[in-house]
Amino acid sequence: MNRTLEHVLPKDIEKRSFEIITEELKNQGIAIREDKAFLIHRAIHTTADFDYARTLCFSENAISIMADLIKSGAHIVTDTNMGLSGINKAELKKHGGEVHCFMADEDVAKDARERGVTRATVSMERAAKIPENVIFAIGNAPTALISLKQMYDRGVFIPKFVIGVPVGFVNVEYAKELIMESTIPYIVNRGRKGGSNVAAAICNAVLYEIRNGRL
Amino acid sequence: MNRTLEHVLPKDIEKRSFEIITEELKNQGIAIREDKAFLIHRAIHTTADFDYARTLCFSENAISIMADLIKSGAHIVTDTNMGLSGINKAELKKHGGEVHCFMADEDVAKDARERGVTRATVSMERAAKIPENVIFAIGNAPTALISLKQMYDRGVFIPKFVIGVPVGFVNVEYAKELIMESTIPYIVNRGRKGGSNVAAAICNAVLYEIRNGRL
Numbered sequence A, B: 001m002n003r004t005l006e007h008v009l010p011k012d013i014e015k016r017s018f019e020i021i022t023e024e025l026k027n028q029g030i031a032i033r034e035d036k037a038f039l040i041h042r043a044i045h046t047t048a049d050f051d052y053a054r055t056l057c058f059s060e061n062a063i064s065i066m067a068d069l070i071k072s073g074a075h076i077v078t079d080t081n082m083g084l085s086g087i088n089k090a091e092l093k094k095h096g097g098e099v100h101c102f103m104a105d106e107d108v109a110k111d112a113r114e115r116g117v118t119r120a121t122v123s124m125e126r127a128a129k130i131p132e133n134v135i136f137a138i139g140n141a142p143t144a145l146i147s148l149k150q151m152y153d154r155g156v157f158i159p160k161f162v163i164g165v166p167v168g169f170v171n172v173e174y175a176k177e178l179i180m181e182s183t184i185p186y187i188v189n190r191g192r193k194g195g196s197n198v199a200a201a202i203c204n205a206v207l208y209e210i211r212n213g214r215l
Helices: A010-027 A034-047 A060-069 A081-086 A089-094 A106-115 A119-127 A142-154 A172-182 A196-211 B008-025 B034-047 B064-069 B081-086 B091-092 B108-115 B119-127 B143-155 B172-181 B194-213
Strands: A056-058 A075-076 A134-138 A163-165 A187-190 B056-058 B073-078 B132-137 B159-163 B186-189
Touching: A034 A056, A034 A060, A034 A119, A034 A196, A056 B194, A060 A134, A060 A163, A060 A187, A060 A196, A060 B064, A075 A196, A081 A196, A081 B081, A081 B194, A089 A196, A106 A119, A119 A134, A119 A142, A119 A172, A119 B056, A119 B108, A134 A142, A134 B108, A134 B194, A142 A163, A142 A172, A163 A172, A172 A187, A196 B034, A196 B081, A196 B194, B008 B034, B034 B194, B064 B132, B064 B159, B064 B186, B064 B194, B073 B119, B073 B194, B091 B119, B091 B194, B119 B132, B119 B143, B132 B143, B132 B194, B159 B172, B159 B194, B172 B186
Parallel strands: A075 A134, A134 A163, A163 A187, B073 B132, B132 B159, B159 B186
Antiparallel strands: A056 A187, B056 B186
């Protein structure tokens, strides 16, 4: 534990944090592919949990596919208002995109109750009707991933990109594996861990990398 | 890893999750004090990280002090809009309280820039002027905790309650220890881990326990 005060200017705190993360990964002997480091580092920065260096999984060319979608104006749909709150909407807007979360909509709740499904399931069906390309940033509900996979299996909707990082204990691991078994481009955190904060961190990592001209 | 689908009704997912958490803590031989279990379980539920069973620290009677504050209409000030988004505002409102986050206010940013301090520092000074009792729910900025401790040391403001769960690598552990060395009632997650999601989970755990008549 570091109990002494480190004098770092506000503007340098994030930079210093990433240095520490890089250093510790090296000390722990964890090798990360150079082209994914910016994203894995940001997930660790958000959680202080080095497990993400081992559990984040990427489909082929996932990052460049996601970046291209953003640059062509894709929208982001998330399954929590915390996720919506955490994603940098101003950066996304520069490319024409918007962030949506339908979870708190009254008619989503009503439809879910009547059908005995989760609000996440209904939210995903609604998201499938957005005319623009959509990146799904799922940090909470495994049923959101299951719903996307079911639409994909039935051929009614092919998600362009899924960030599958729900957290939890019931069907979370199952739902993540479902996405990874499909041909949908993904970034998934294998296992139980994840969260709205991680979903937002992944979106922001790519947005900032685009801003900095590296994607 | 559990890769098979468990058939659980939407309304029972949370209950089943808490059963799994209780069971695993038992299997791992981690004993938790009965009166704190509801809160520690919710932190684990939010993160899937069992570390919280070992690192969450409570000042004497912390939970009942926090519950009494809520029941008497205390407000909550958080240091991120994600935290604000995650705290159950409808439950807090039943007792007369509101949730605030000043981080994105234009004049907070301006003041911080001019003084070379973080926006969190300025936000805490602003929160100290709220006439109602305030519970601080800090999930991101160690400088928020340092600012609160400095006001406390100068005798200009005595925080009624601090949830100190910032996440990170620079001065996070230092700031948490500062709070724990004071006489301020607290719930602190020792170490680097925490987050806005954890801060919100702690607030909601106490709100729901009050709603269920157990506090």
